[in-house]
Amino acid sequence: MQACCGFRGGRASWQSFPMKSGKRKERNCFRQFLLASACAGASVAHGGGMQTLDVVEVSASDAQDLVGVASAASEGNVTARQLENRPLLRPAEVLEVVPGLIVSQHSGDGKANQYYLRGFNLDHGTDFATSLLGMPVNMPTHAHGQGYSDLQFLIPELVDSMQYRKGPYAAEVGDFASAGSAAIEYARKLDQDFVDLSVGSHGYRRALLVGSPAVGDGHLLYALEWAGNNGPWSMPEDLDKLNGLLRYSQGTRANGWSVAAMAYTAKWASTDQVPLRAVEAGLISRYGNLDPSDGGRTHRYSLSGEWSRKDERGWLRGNVYAMDYGLNLWSNFTYCTLGCNPGPGDQFEQEDRRQVYGFNVAQTWYGDWLARGADFTLGLQSRLDDIGKLGLYATTARQRWGTVAQDRVRERSISLYAESQIQWLDWLRSSVGWRKDFYTFDVSADTPANSGKADASIGCPKLSLIFGPWSKTEYYLNMGYGFHSNDARGITVKTNPDFRDPGFGTPVAGSTPLVRTKGYEVGVRSALIPGLQTSLSLWRLDIASELVFSGDAGTTEPSFPSKRTGIEWANYWMPNPATIVDADLSISKARYTRVDDSVPGDDVPGAIRKVASVGVSYDAGGKWSGGARLRYFGPRPLIEDDSVRSKSSTLVNLRGSYRIDARLKLSLDVLNAFNRRVSDIDYYYSSQLSGESAAVNDIHTHPAEPRTFRLSLRVGF
Numbered sequence: 001m002q003a004c005c006g007f008r009g010g011r012a013s014w015q016s017f018p019m020k021s022g023k024r025k026e027r028n029c030f031r032q033f034l035l036a037s038a039c040a041g042a043s044v045a046h047g048g049g050m051q052t053l054d055v056v057e058v059s060a061s062d063a064q065d066l067v068g069v070a071s072a073a074s075e076g077n078v079t080a081r082q083l084e085n086r087p088l089l090r091p092a093e094v095l096e097v098v099p100g101l102i103v104s105q106h107s108g109d110g111k112a113n114q115y116y117l118r119g120f121n122l123d124h125g126t127d128f129a130t131s132l133l134g135m136p137v138n139m140p141t142h143a144h145g146q147g148y149s150d151l152q153f154l155i156p157e158l159v160d161s162m163q164y165r166k167g168p169y170a171a172e173v174g175d176f177a178s179a180g181s182a183a184i185e186y187a188r189k190l191d192q193d194f195v196d197l198s199v200g201s202h203g204y205r206r207a208l209l210v211g212s213p214a215v216g217d218g219h220l221l222y223a224l225e226w227a228g229n230n231g232p233w234s235m236p237e238d239l240d241k242l243n244g245l246l247r248y249s250q251g252t253r254a255n256g257w258s259v260a261a262m263a264y265t266a267k268w269a270s271t272d273q274v275p276l277r278a279v280e281a282g283l284i285s286r287y288g289n290l291d292p293s294d295g296g297r298t299h300r301y302s303l304s305g306e307w308s309r310k311d312e313r314g315w316l317r318g319n320v321y322a323m324d325y326g327l328n329l330w331s332n333f334t335y336c337t338l339g340c341n342p343g344p345g346d347q348f349e350q351e352d353r354r355q356v357y358g359f360n361v362a363q364t365w366y367g368d369w370l371a372r373g374a375d376f377t378l379g380l381q382s383r384l385d386d387i388g389k390l391g392l393y394a395t396t397a398r399q400r401w402g403t404v405a406q407d408r409v410r411e412r413s414i415s416l417y418a419e420s421q422i423q424w425l426d427w428l429r430s431s432v433g434w435r436k437d438f439y440t441f442d443v444s445a446d447t448p449a450n451s452g453k454a455d456a457s458i459g460c461p462k463l464s465l466i467f468g469p470w471s472k473t474e475y476y477l478n479m480g481y482g483f484h485s486n487d488a489r490g491i492t493v494k495t496n497p498d499f500r501d502p503g504f505g506t507p508v509a510g511s512t513p514l515v516r517t518k519g520y521e522v523g524v525r526s527a528l529i530p531g532l533q534t535s536l537s538l539w540r541l542d543i544a545s546e547l548v549f550s551g552d553a554g555t556t557e558p559s560f561p562s563k564r565t566g567i568e569w570a571n572y573w574m575p576n577p578a579t580i581v582d583a584d585l586s587i588s589k590a591r592y593t594r595v596d597d598s599v600p601g602d603d604v605p606g607a608i609r610k611v612a613s614v615g616v617s618y619d620a621g622g623k624w625s626g627g628a629r630l631r632y633f634g635p636r637p638l639i640e641d642d643s644v645r646s647k648s649s650t651l652v653n654l655r656g657s658y659r660i661d662a663r664l665k666l667s668l669d670v671l672n673a674f675n676r677r678v679s680d681i682d683y684y685y686s687s688q689l690s691g692e693s694a695a696v697n698d699i700h701t702h703p704a705e706p707r708t709f710r711l712s713l714r715v716g717f
Contacts, residue, residue: 065527067474071421071431071464072169073523073537074099074180074568078162080187082580085617085627087653087669089705092151095130095182098164099570100586100611102633106681106702108270109229109239110296111329112150114681118166118179118541119564119588121606121636125149127484127517129177132184133247133260134306134319134360136383138176141409141441141488143352143390144329147176153243153264153300155223157196157210160187166568167519167539168482171417171433171462172362172379178482178517178541188212188249188258189219192663192716200669200710203230211717218250232706233271234288241266254315257307267297272331273700275687283689286677286703290689291332291347293397298327318361327352330398334687337695338500344396346500348404351391358383373423381415390489394500405497408444409488413437419462427470433462433480439513441488445497452492456513458483473526476537482517486545486558511558515545532573540565546592546604560592562604578620586611592640601641605684610634610648626656638684638699649678649704663716668709675707 066076078097088094092113093103102116115122122128126147130137132154142148165173166180173181193211198204206227212219225243230236242265249258271289278284306319332347339345362379387409394402419433441454460481468474490511496503523537546559566588573581590607592599611634617627630652638644652674657667679701686695 065533067469067472067525067527067533070474070525071466071476072165072167072478072521073476073525073535074166074521074539074570076164076535076570078164080160081619082582082617083156083159085619085625085655085657086615087627087629087655087671088156089653089671089708090152091154091156094154094156094159094162094184095151096613096631097162097582098166098180098182099584099613100166100568101128101180102608102611102631104633104680104702104704106273106683107331108237108268108295109231110152110241110266110268110298111270112144112148112152115149116608116611116633118539118586119566119590119604119607119609120179121608122179123147125176127176127179129173129175129181130184131182133186133258133304134183135302135304135321135323136356136358139325139352139354139356140175140385140485141387141390141411143327143350143392146487147484149176150298150300152241152266152298153262154184155186155208155210155225155243155245157208158186158221158223158245159184161185166537167478167480167521167541168460168517169462169464169478169480169519169521171377171419171435171460174381174415174417174435174437174460175413175483175485178484178519178543185253186221186245186247186260188221188247188253190221194714194716196712196714198710198712201708202232202705203228203236204708204710205229206712215248216250218248221245221247221249231271232287232708234285235269235271235292237268237270239266239268252308254308254310257305259305260303262300262302262304264301265297265299267295269293269295270331271702272333273681273683273702275689275696276699276701277696278689279701290335291345293347294330294332295398296327296329298325298329300325312366314366315364316362318359320359321357323356325352325354325356330395333685333700334695336688336690336692338394340690344394344401347395347397349391349393349395349398349400351389351393352387353389354385354387356383356385369422372425374421376420377418379415379417379419381413381417383413385409385411387411402499403446404499405450405489406446407450407489410440410442411488412440413485427468429466431462431464431466435460435462437483437514439485441491441513443488443492445489445492447495447497449494450489450492450497452494454488454491454513458514458516471526472528473524476521476523476525478519478521478523480519482519483514484517485514486511490558512545515543515558517544518542531575532571534571535569537568538566539568542593560595560599562590563593564588564590564607578618580617581615583614584612595640599640600643601639603637603640603642605638605640606636608634608636623659624657625659626654628655629653636682638682644684644699646679646682646699649676651676651678651704665714665716667712667714669712671708671710672704672706676704677706678704680704 104114112124124145137149139148162184164182189212196208198206208225210223212221223245227241229239244263247260302323304321308317329350334346360381364377391406392404393400415437417435421431423429436459438457445451462480465477519541521539525535541564546562568586570584590604592602612632615629619625633649635648636646654670681702683700686697688695
């Protein structure tokens, strides 16, 4: 019996599969084994005597060819090397290594970014699930928006790998993962401890200290980051961010354990999106604002642990986590509909205070079925969000003058999943999965009629068929059901609690707790050309209820069902060991499948249509290294009949680095190198300026930052 590798739940595993054709397939399997080892580490069974081989460790830079390993054309693994020379304006832009994903901002640097992918304006993270060290980042029933995913605490220099998936095809991921998901891992140890000191345009300052000394039988990874920034805004942003990490680990991800403590705090003043008419009339500058008291403060503290044991019989892994999270956010998107001078204005405060507890555990068994390779995985996941305060207040200059709602929410979930992969033939394998999620919602509202409890559950089958490889090319058929949860307050609500709304006190209908999604995909992945990996996928995603941004409420609200279709083409090329080139193109279409007379068309507002990017990085280990990236962000409809659209944007970011010696490196980033005057984000809704007699429909825009320079000195020790 020859050995051949398989891929389970997005993680590589080694199993005994029969092979019939001798050395050519043996070499292919060994190549696949190296790739699988880079993803997860492995122990193998080989030959009739079940001889156990040692784990083979492969550097992450080698783990690019997923032919024979992946379960879909649209999934991938990102390595630290791919990020090393990538110029970044914001920490969350590491997610832009996911082909077709855009990260932008419509507020201050302490607020979660905006995300776009597969025909979605994902707002602050709805329908794209992110995790770090096994801890979920998305926040359900969040004060500012369902699935709020704040990655401002991410330290890009520590990212060791990122596994991404698109579509609802993997049983391992559930809520918020219909468009995709990304699981980010930090390194356990570093090649060199260092201090990184950075200064830049618009008052940017950053200091980062990281190290990973050996302690006992493991390593203690530590990091301390401080950052400040004013930005190009007429009102300085005055960002003050403090971020820390302690992580002790022993062994490897496949056979080892770690514990981690993280702490992050930030405060800032924000320049939110502003009406285009105010800029065109000269009332404010391009980087001006209409309410100088907007801004926020936030914190995130966490303690987590993870462990893994893997041998020729199976793989047991799990993690536990506890988080304390808080946010106070002051925003004013409509300005003066309640009156200004005199009048209080429209500013509001959103407050979130919660503790989050959870665990994940999974067991995979390896074996043979009909003398062919197979594995079977059972997993259990649970999460509790104990939200002590979820408030929405009317404010003026950050002073509260009215309470719209102040609720306490306990939201629990428990999820069971099973998944199996079978190698039916040399050229055919399958992945079949089932996921069942159970939710309970308990809302104690300050408006008694809106208090209540609800239970919901949903089952999601998954199926993937993989054909090949033939000539280093593999073909995929994927189908799966997924879901996203809705805000618990919207599930139990019975009367309108907003005294600012003309409908205050009138009956309202609650939303569906769990909204089903359904995805299909056909794809191909090829490594036929040496050094080049390319993938192409055609996909469709149906959603029973869309979540869209509401400007006057500052949050997301359930809307009509929708359908999205698209095509993605991603390429990764290493023409030589020192150079990496990547290029991708995504085209999508989003439409409501059912609307009523209140909307003029069936376009989904804000839905992304075209994204393209090209990047190159170079590092031969000599004095010079660097990278360059071009990103095209296509136009979006801003209203259902597509009569109002955002403009496209093209940005170029550059990085150049010079190694002075083995311990000193100087880097220069030039962001928006051609100083393009484009928007980071556009919305279309009604607002009222001071002096206007009524609200006016208008584009509200947040400009991309102008050309920005950042100089960094890294000192190793």
